[in-house]
Amino acid sequence: MAALKPVSPMALASPQRCDTAGVANPEAALSRRFLYYMSLMREAEDRIERKLYRQGKIVGGVYVGRGQEAICVGAGLVAAPQDVLFPSHRDLGLFFIRGVEPREVFAQYMGRAGGLTQGRDANMHMGDLNRRIVAIISAMAAAVPVAAGAAMALKQQRSPNIVFVFFGDGATSRGDWHEGINLAAVQKAPLVLICNNNQYAYSTPLDKQMACRDVADRAPGYGIPAEIVDGNDAWAVYEATHRAAEHARQGLGPYLIECKTFRMTGHSAHDAGDYVPKDRWQEWGAKDPIVRMEQLMLERGYASRQQLDDLHAEIRGQVDEAVAWAEASPFPDPSTLTDNVYEPAPAPAPTVEKA
Amino acid sequence: MAALKPVSPMALASPQRCDTAGVANPEAALSRRFLYYMSLMREAEDRIERKLYRQGKIVGGVYVGRGQEAICVGAGLVAAPQDVLFPSHRDLGLFFIRGVEPREVFAQYMGRAGGLTQGRDANMHMGDLNRRIVAIISAMAAAVPVAAGAAMALKQQRSPNIVFVFFGDGATSRGDWHEGINLAAVQKAPLVLICNNNQYAYSTPLDKQMACRDVADRAPGYGIPAEIVDGNDAWAVYEATHRAAEHARQGLGPYLIECKTFRMTGHSAHDAGDYVPKDRWQEWGAKDPIVRMEQLMLERGYASRQQLDDLHAEIRGQVDEAVAWAEASPFPDPSTLTDNVYEPAPAPAPTVEKA
């Protein structure tokens, strides 16, 4: 497992970095942010999957990122506010980082009008152009060409911003993944590609998904750099993503980061994951990214146990409140069913009597 | 450019090799076969593109493999008769190798009933399951997953046979290319992948098609071997394909061969290829695979100039005859228009009077 890499002062000076400039101990501050978002994600997803789903309060399927929180959080905190994010289905943390309220998320999962898609789409299929987050469609990797196009547009616009697209190991088998990366590479579009290689796609293990060893083995085929990081180490993900983002911002094109991790659940709430050999749960349970971040913070004196406990309590409180709000919130009005399939026709111009 | 590789005796002993065992000088015999098929292909395509097309006798578009004949002929002569071929649109030689008559080809291009598709499809969109040649559809690389499936089936059937699929550099950008190779690789299906990298896809040069240097750079991403050969050297293609075929037959899975070549025409008969820098025509014209094979044969004493001239004369005669036959042959009968969209319903069983 990659050791925690110290943050280089140069890296911290970059304006694209998480805003820790002027903070007394930027590393401590950033560690706290990692921990906060990872814990919020964990708490929200635990509540959804282990409580609300079992109570029958969630509509449809539930896919969580338990054990993988360091990936979206580590990468997400590299992104500048106007950078564009394309989360996949285990990247809830990105929404929180972009200021989506927990209650919007719970309402989303419960099919309420207050959800990010107003009850029109399910769970992680949410997005908000104002927050520069694009909603996935179900088809794995379909977001990759779309992200490539967004990146091409930013380049055309001479924007300082870049695009981050997230996907799993299984998604890399799709034609769209290949076409999207290839196009982005030819166009040198500013695209950071973040693979959560959690070693399974639903029930399908890696060796049934691909015959190469690492997803990163594919990068040379697109003429782009890649690196492999410990996906359970938020700092490692952050550092690598930072390198990738700099590469993209400098106009050098796409950059692939493969985050090795493990899906610490079944594929979805209805799947117990019986096909996973038992010892792998144990092996990877010991690498929990939240526990590791806490340990690091304690070791380095970034926080006391009490402070950490307080943080978790605070998050639980936030989530309690959000769930209560969502449960009390209304379902969408069926009379809106056919709204917004197309842009509404503009109101007819007021007719003026001819003189 | 790769030097002519001597044929190793071991290689020649393989039963899958072109049937030259017992021939006094197998290398000479095989050289003659290379030359014959390459010249037949050249003559037939010249006739189609430069004569019949201009005379308005060809229906629809014309795509030829001028300058690239060494690829399909070099690879095609490795294939055992029951191996399955998936030609692309510049691989006419494969049809001749499989015993398709020149007149069937001319009739095909003229939309006649005697064409391989009986006038239902155009030019190189031809195939014949009896000859173990699968017809392409237009969509580039769509044949790759199909070839993967054929190879999987052969493996399941414990067949000694394997599958060869041909495609261009441009086709490698398609999602189907990626999905097909990946599946074949995971399944260790006996699939030989032959890329004619002629450096253009229609008007699009390689650097607008991919950001890697060689198509072969993609092989590691599928965990399969690849090699790059001089695509204008039939022997080099033959040798590489032989290695690939052995690999596949031994159950080791797919193998990619990238043949560097150049398209010595526009994309199709209506395209003059003005976008190609002039010096490249010259550069590659000097590498003509047919001229080179003749030189080799003369140098090594495999044939005299007279014999070569006789061969070309014989081929011209064959082609003259075939063209005449095709021109005199009928168009399909419009009354057959709706036949064979589906399998015809079986004739109703004769009703027997109940006793």
Next chain:
Amino acid sequence: MQVTYLEAIRQGIWEEMERDPSVFLLGEDIGVYGGAFKVTAGMLDRFGEERVVDTPISESAIVGAAIGASFMGMRPVAEMQFADFISCGFDQIVNFAAKCRYRWNAPVPIVVRAPSGGGIHGGPFHSQNPEAWFVHTPGLKVVQPSTAYDAKGLMKAAIRDNDPVIFFEHKALYRRIKGEVPSADYTVPLGKATIFREGRHLSVITYGAMVHVAAEAAEILEQEGISMEIVDLRTLLPIDEETVLASVRKTSKAIVLHEATLTGGVGGEISARITEKAFEYLDGPVLRIAAPDTPVPYSPPLEEAFLPNAGKLLEKARWLVRY
């Protein structure tokens, strides 16, 4: 034996695999996991890895590989995990599979299974009914059973058929519908509709889950003295026009009902054929009931408003009978 619609499909596949070694399965998570809906449960153990192939996430390659294997004499049954993903393998289906026989006389005996339909709160990407795309693609056959009996019999017929068959399985019926299924071998022929329920006053032409919606409405209408005939198309391509027309000629009134969205749906085709070929028999307009032209919404009140149901059918049926 009473079995679910799902179990009937499973039996159909299983029995064909037993009878014919050229039948094999490929798709995502169909082996170890037994499929997202467990249709292929147990098959890996019985038939082994070579005949139950867990593939990468590659719908285009799944369909393509099925086609290629079929050229080698196999009869592949490919699973799309949800019908919604069939659009990822679309080109292989509509351009490769559908056209080979016509173009170069190469049959493509494959089955592409596609669990479709709403009513399970699956949202826009786990609820679609995309059959009309394929009905507009000559060379394909398109099937959607409504009962356990048909599900098994049509599956067996589809696997034995020498043309590519897109086999839609309605997810909401998987475990909701049970029916008697013979233990002896049988098939239900492709291309033949069936009279699901006889009636005299009007015909409803439908298929899949909507057959049961129609049946529910028919019961209620019966109380009102209205006798509604239900034609279950079963195969959507080729369409069994004769059975449809015979029913309409008898009742003189017709409603076409489907769960897919209205515009460009199969309903238009059926309605057009009725008008074209039974105009003289019609005592009222041919009506269509279908989902509105929107994506399938996720939230229960929206989805409920979206799906056709007995209430919507009753309203139109009563109106048409009175016409």
Next chain:
Amino acid sequence: MQVTYLEAIRQGIWEEMERDPSVFLLGEDIGVYGGAFKVTAGMLDRFGEERVVDTPISESAIVGAAIGASFMGMRPVAEMQFADFISCGFDQIVNFAAKCRYRWNAPVPIVVRAPSGGGIHGGPFHSQNPEAWFVHTPGLKVVQPSTAYDAKGLMKAAIRDNDPVIFFEHKALYRRIKGEVPSADYTVPLGKATIFREGRHLSVITYGAMVHVAAEAAEILEQEGISMEIVDLRTLLPIDEETVLASVRKTSKAIVLHEATLTGGVGGEISARITEKAFEYLDGPVLRIAAPDTPVPYSPPLEEAFLPNAGKLLEKARWLVRY
């Protein structure tokens, strides 16, 4: 100014690129080569590589990238080299582009250009008319002009539209049809059909190249004292039902004509709407004329038999008028 249908499309794109810097083009061979049909000829020189993007052979990425760019405020115009390859980008169109506005309020203002249609001996993969698939996909708009005037005006409207538009250009019209095109800026609104030719005895509802087939037949019928109205749909989704119904209410007889294959084609939808909403006005069955349900054959005698033509229309029109 008299220009070809092709030149009209070219002008429409060109002018929109001049007016709006957010408009840009992407597709295969559209830059240096100016497109397989030369629709984008000269644009690379005028607008530069960033606004005229030659892409790899990747229809899915082309459509996907257009969607992504549109989220960033661009108005991409994507070219499919032939409409036949649109099936390679199908999922991006029907699942991504079509559903974003409805799902999460994200407009997708893209145009996907697709040169379609037969009559050029292109065979099964360079002749298809796949519009019906998209007409069955809520969230898309679908356009097919028949004249130079409409081609330019609809293209400009499509580019300015805030929803995804699939723009079918009939290849056989590219250089065969000429027409007057204003030099001043104008648009032809999406969603509005037009009466191409007025008539009293029957209506033919059609679009694209078949408008000209209908016009040819109308001339002949005129000699016979039969006055045939031609409704040119222009936009296929949303359908301008009112114009269709108004025509049929006037003439009481209707034929729907299209070049795409019959079953599941747009004709069924139009026919069904007429029957459903103008039943009382009908003095005869609504007929359909379309290509038979086969792939598009390549050889001239087969293709000729395949394509609808004036003769086939005349026959049905005469029959219907006499009905």
